[in-house]
Amino acid sequence: MTYPDTYYSRTMTEDRSRPVLSAHIDCDTVIIGGGLAGLTTALQLARGGQSVVVLEAKSVGFGASGRNGGFVSPGYSTGGDDIARVAGTSTAKKLHQMSIEGVDFVRSTIAELKVAGVNPIDGVTSVMRYDDGRGLQSYAEIASRDYGYQLDYLDTAAVRNVLKSERYFHALRDSRAFHIHPLNYLRGLALEIERLGGAIYExxxxxxxxxxxxxxxVWTTQGQVRSKNVVFTTGGYTGNLDARLKRAFLPIATYVMVSEAAPDLIASAxxxxxxxxxxxxxxxxxRLVDDGRRLLWGGRITTRAANTAGLVEELRREMTGTYPQLEGLKTEIAWSGLMSYARHLMPQIGKLEPGVWHCTAFGGHGLNxxxxxxxxxxxxxLGQSDRYTLFRPFGLVWAGGLAGLAVAQLTYWKLQTQDWWRERAA
Incomplete structure (x- = not known):
């Protein structure tokens, strides 16, 4: 895939063309999917001395992996109480600690590799659209007590001092979290994999x-790979290659837009x-991008591909409903990408059978x-640990097929209605 003339294509620091596999080759591990999960796995295996091949159907960072919101913060798509209910309190705490480790891994990898154009910016703030300051303070206290993790509570006045909107009340600021240019990060990983001797075929x-x-x-349209291990990291673009994976996730589309350059107008909000x-x-x-000159805004999900232009109008209504002063801010470009969600809203990570692994279903919380x-x-x-087994309680459960998609959409609408009523009461 060649990226259109968007914010991401204009700001890519590396745009090399990688070959199509057209031969029969051997390696220790072949990874199917050149997104966030696939390249991270490949990098760690190459660092461990393995010969690695990555097969990518389109291009490195295609879809949601390379063009997402760029937030790197701990946690999963479902809450800690739900995780503990399934896996137990001890495992839930270990899993959350691992999600913090994921944040630190991304930060250290950027620094170690000196990845150009990633532009990590410290600080992610989670805001509430109804009045429950005590609930946020309690959450911050638990994070500090259980994980030694500092979250800074902001009251309504502090929130509205930086976010000029009456929609927001309280917030928690995570100074250890950050946001990045995800496509440049992925391309930096790809270069390091190749430097270490790995091969990436687009x-x-x-x-x-x-x-x-x-x-x-593993066969491609023009070649073949023979290996000791296979890792599936295809996410929302998993097709019919393995029925066990296909039945276990729902493809969910998400939408992002980037504004025109209007730094003064954006700064007013x-x-x-x-x-x-x-x-x-x-x-x-x-978040602000392009040194504060543009605003990247994402949200909304659908359980089937929807007209991006129509969803952008909904995103714009959300933006101007939150910030009426941005009514005149024009959208320059918009796109969508597929994420994969499991029914339990946790990643699906583990071993399908000897030598066959999967690492998928990150449900919109993928960078960490x-x-x-x-x-x-x-x-x-590599035989270094069995930490992957912590994810075993969240296996490849059937996602429900078409019925599952319908239930997911109905659930989303129900949650939207609950959010609306809660905000109205505020």
Missing amino acids: GSPAVRTDLAQPEKL IATTDGIGDNRRAGDYY TTAIGGKVVAEGI
């Missing part, structure tokens, strides 16, 4: 596999470089969880 979709023997075979997200399910998230997911899968393959 325009090379895997079309068939034979996983029954100790030596696994948003006086912080923090990434901002609200407390609603599939709520708004946004793909990092830790890729890391623990690589540890498992």
